[in-house]
Amino acid sequence: xRFSRTGRRxxxxxxxxxxxxxxxxxxxxxxxxxxxxxxxxxxxTITLLSGATDTEVASAKAVIEAFxxxxxxxxxxxxxxxxxxxxxxxxxxxxxxxxMAEVFIYNNGSLLQAIKPEQNLAPLDDQPWAGQLDxxxxxxxxxxxxxxxxxxxxxxxxxxxxxxxxxxxxxxLEVPKTWDEFMANNKKIKEAGGVDPxxxxxxxxxxxxxxxxxxxxxxxxxxxxxxxxxTANKVKYxxxxxxxxxxxxxxxxxxxxxxxxxxASAKLNDGMKAVATGAAAHYPQLGASAANTENVxxxxxxxxxxxALPGNDAAKNGMTVWPGTTAMYIPKSVEGDKLAAAKKLVxxxxxxxxxDAYIKGNPPQGPFLSKACHLPSEISQVAKDTQAYFESGNAxxxxxxxxxxxxxxxxxxxxQVGTGQVDAKKxxxxxxxxxxxxxxxxxxxxxx
Amino acid sequence: MASTVGTTEATPSAPVVxxxxxxxxxxxxxxxxxxxxxxIIYTIFFxxxxxASFYFSFTRWDLFTSTWxxxxxxQTFFAEQALITGLGNTLIYAVITSxxxxxxxxxxxxxxxxxxxxxxxLRSVVFFPVLVSTIGVGLTFTVLMNPEKGLINNALxxxxxxxxxxxxxxxxxLFSIAFVDVWKGVGLATVIYIxxxxxxxxEYYEAAEVDGASRWNIFxxxxxxxxxxxxxxxxxxSLIGGLRxxxxxxxxxxGGPGFASDVIASVIYKQYQAxxxxxSTAGSVVLFLVVTIIVVPLTWWLNRGEES
Numbered sequence: 196x197r198f199s200r201t202g203r204r205x206x207x208x209x210x211x212x213x214x215x216x217x218x219x220x221x222x223x224x225x226x227x228x229x230x231x232x233x234x235x236x237x238x239x240t241i242t243l244l245s246g247a248t249d250t251e252v253a254s255a256k257a258v259i260e261a262f263x264x265x266x267x268x269x270x271x272x273x274x275x276x277x278x279x280x281x282x283x284x285x286x287x288x289x290x291x292x293x294x295m296a297e298v299f300i301y302n303n304g305s306l307l308q309a310i311k312p313e314q315n316l317a318p319l320d321d322q323p324w325a326g327q328l329d330x331x332x333x334x335x336x337x338x339x340x341x342x343x344x345x346x347x348x349x350x351x352x353x354x355x356x357x358x359x360x361x362x363x364x365x366x367x368l369e370v371p372k373t374w375d376e377f378m379a380n381n382k383k384i385k386e387a388g389g390v391d392p393x394x395x396x397x398x399x400x401x402x403x404x405x406x407x408x409x410x411x412x413x414x415x416x417x418x419x420x421x422x423x424x425x426t427a428n429k430v431k432y433x434x435x436x437x438x439x440x441x442x443x444x445x446x447x448x449x450x451x452x453x454x455x456x457x458x459a460s461a462k463l464n465d466g467m468k469a470v471a472t473g474a475a476a477h478y479p480q481l482g483a484s485a486a487n488t489e490n491v492x493x494x495x496x497x498x499x500x501x502x503a504l505p506g507n508d509a510a511k512n513g514m515t516v517w518p519g520t521t522a523m524y525i526p527k528s529v530e531g532d533k534l535a536a537a538k539k540l541v542x543x544x545x546x547x548x549x550x551d552a553y554i555k556g557n558p559p560q561g562p563f564l565s566k567a568c569h570l571p572s573e574i575s576q577v578a579k580d581t582q583a584y585f586e587s588g589n590a591x592x593x594x595x596x597x598x599x600x601x602x603x604x605x606x607x608x609x610x611q612v613g614t615g616q617v618d619a620k621k622x623x624x625x626x627x628x629x630x631x632x633x634x635x636x637x638x639x640x641x642x643x
Numbered sequence: 644m645a646s647t648v649g650t651t652e653a654t655p656s657a658p659v660v661x662x663x664x665x666x667x668x669x670x671x672x673x674x675x676x677x678x679x680x681x682x683i684i685y686t687i688f689f690x691x692x693x694x695a696s697f698y699f700s701f702t703r704w705d706l707f708t709s710t711w712x713x714x715x716x717x718q719t720f721f722a723e724q725a726l727i728t729g730l731g732n733t734l735i736y737a738v739i740t741s742x743x744x745x746x747x748x749x750x751x752x753x754x755x756x757x758x759x760x761x762x763x764x765l766r767s768v769v770f771f772p773v774l775v776s777t778i779g780v781g782l783t784f785t786v787l788m789n790p791e792k793g794l795i796n797n798a799l800x801x802x803x804x805x806x807x808x809x810x811x812x813x814x815x816x817l818f819s820i821a822f823v824d825v826w827k828g829v830g831l832a833t834v835i836y837i838x839x840x841x842x843x844x845x846e847y848y849e850a851a852e853v854d855g856a857s858r859w860n861i862f863x864x865x866x867x868x869x870x871x872x873x874x875x876x877x878x879x880x881s882l883i884g885g886l887r888x889x890x891x892x893x894x895x896x897x898g899g900p901g902f903a904s905d906v907i908a909s910v911i912y913k914q915y916q917a918x919x920x921x922x923s924t925a926g927s928v929v930l931f932l933v934v935t936i937i938v939v940p941l942t943w944w945l946n947r948g949e950e951s
Contacts, residue, residue: 280916287918291706309918311707397811397900457791459811459900603917604725611901616813625724632719636703636919638710 240270244296247275253556261552295526297537303336308599312338317525324545331518332564335596345522346541347564352482354409372509391455394475396466403609405479407441412515413506422597428641433623442619471495482560485577501580513589602629700925716925725902733906737885748832770830781894813903839873875945
């Protein structure tokens with residue numbers, strides 16, 4: 196019977212943890228007020244919480260170092276958190292318990308809405324840099340009250356297809372503008388042999404979503420009102436052919452046998468290596484992932500190019516972009532010297548000095564989010580390709596920046612389609628069910 | 644005690660006096676406030692959270708605020724595609740692991756109680772996996788079971804067999820994890836069975852041998868029935884362990900590919916990760932009920948058999 200008690204205790208512990216956080220949430224505002232009072236000698240210490248991947252850590256450290264050199268009486272400690280849904284959870288819990296670092300880096304867009312910025316974060320509208328932001332970034336870093344809560348951090352990047360330039364040159368292929376051209380390229384690559392047409396890496400589940408997420412520019416080009424109607428529960432993925440196309444594309448590629456052999460177990464770095472070395476021709480991915488190319492395949496950075504996921508209409512070809520998935524935030528509970536120091540750090544990241552420090556740790560894959568910053572002359576091919584879409588005006592934000600509705604299980608559902616457990620239509624239906632939970636949790640009208 | 648009861652019956656006119664005496668006697672032996680520390684701890688860490696979780700399972704809760712929504716969380720939870728697979732998977736997983744642990748545990752116990760070379764050493768070898776961290780075991784087997792680079796498929800390739808994707812094939816993944824669970828847990832079942840078999844009095848075997856019973860008869864009619872308490876323990880422990888298993892599955896596949904190896908516990912955890920706190924609490928309540936519904940009658944049945 197010992198085990199059954201443990202089982203019940205497991206549940207009890209969950210509830211206890213929950214109850215404790217609730218209790219703590221009730222008194223957080225008061226208890227944290229006193230924390231702002233330390234550091235009497237004019238020296239202030241604040242903490243910056245960032246993600247934990249190699250590039251995130253390197254860029255955060257570089258920014259801190261440059262900031263401390265410019266502000267000798269402020270000490271910034273660095274702390275890291277996991278990514279993905281585990282990180283979401285940690286951020287929510289730390290905000291609820293009043294344990295959040297003075298400055299933290301977290302997603303904007305739909306994930307920002309889920310942490311209730313109006314309740315938990317300090318508004319930054321009055322900051323001097325607020326007027327010089329990329330419009331897409333500013334729009335997706337606001338709360339439902341219209342106030343700006345996020346400071347720019349890093350660069351924008353696209354979601355599309357990384358491709359191996361030498362393979363394209365050898366086979367005389369051209370960058371596809373429609374899905375049919377893309378499939379025709381795949382066919383030629385497959386026939387030539389030796390190279391996998393499309394790389395997939397289900398060993399790291401989030402990488403499976405690009406076919407759907409990266410296709411949003413095409414959805415909006417065909418159905419301009421999609422985001423608003425989708426938020427209001429008027430249109431669905433399964434019943435909108437243009438939206439369903441993302442799921443259909445996974446099935447098309449899978450049915451044609453274009454995936455790499457180890458697609459079910461390979462990881463992001465395996466995929467990056469494959470597309471950089473020419474073992475695979477295409478890898479649907481975030482442009483930001485290319486920042487790590489030099490580490491996984493030294494000397495191959497310029498062999499990787501980038502194009503938008505093609506849709507049906509060559510004339511409307513454009514790239515779905517992430518106007519910086521991350522921004523810097525300050526919790527509302529920060530006061531006094533610490534608040535001033537925190538605001539200085541956020542401001543520093545918007546200056547050319549801050550931007551230069553950032554890209555030391557994380558090579559840029561797209562334009563900066565602060566208009567005060569300019570890219571260096573030497574940037575990667577992926578960054579050049581991405582910037583071309585921005586400059587020609589053929590770039591639009593991903594759905595998660597236009598609608599707070601994003602289901603948590605999209606990655607698993609894409610894998611279900613990619614491994615043939617369900618077909619595209621069924622996958623889209625499952626995703627529609629999945630987003631319903633998110634919409635209800637957010638209390639959006641029209642979803643009850 | 645007997646005399647006190649006798650007094651009560653003999654003097655029905657004054658029943659109050661002996662009752663008070665009895666209470667005083669008990670109070671003298673064990674003061675009630677001795678219970679206090681345990682009660683406080685039990686209330687704070689068990690009762691309050693349990694009842695709080697029942698309450699929160701009826702709300703939409705985001706850690707900051709909660710809204711009462713009645714049974715909707717339960718509705719959503721049971722409409723969840725992953726849950727339907729998960730519920731089936733949980734039962735399959737629990738039955739497979741528990742069944743294999745009973746059969747293999749018994750077989751190994753028979754082997755390890757017989758007179759074989761290096762018995763003590765073999766006993767520790769069988770028990771060793773129990774001591775290793777589940778997460779460690781999970782990660783190790785994930786590497787071993789990698790379809791392209793894993794040792795298992797490389798070994799199979801040597802003898803010309805093209806090994807399957809143990810964890811990446813949706814119809815195989817759950818069984819691969821169940822196999823690892825059995826590998827890790829069979830040691831405990833074996834130890835319980837060894838204890839059960841060793842405690843069977845030698846006389847039974849002697850009497851059976853005098854009667855000319857075959858080895859099978861001895862096993863079937865002496866060992867199996869007399870090891871019943873051990874069987875009951877192994878089944879109860881492994882079934883509950885299987886029903887609420889999470890760590891190994893999370894370490895190996897996180898419920899994937901897709902939802903193919905999701906069980907109730909991993910579905911609950913995913914809802915929690917996604918920030919659906921009310922929904923995941925409702926899931927915990929469902930898991931609590933499922934475990935209770937299966938295990939309480941089972942324990943009752945197994946123990947009743949033991950008494951008769």
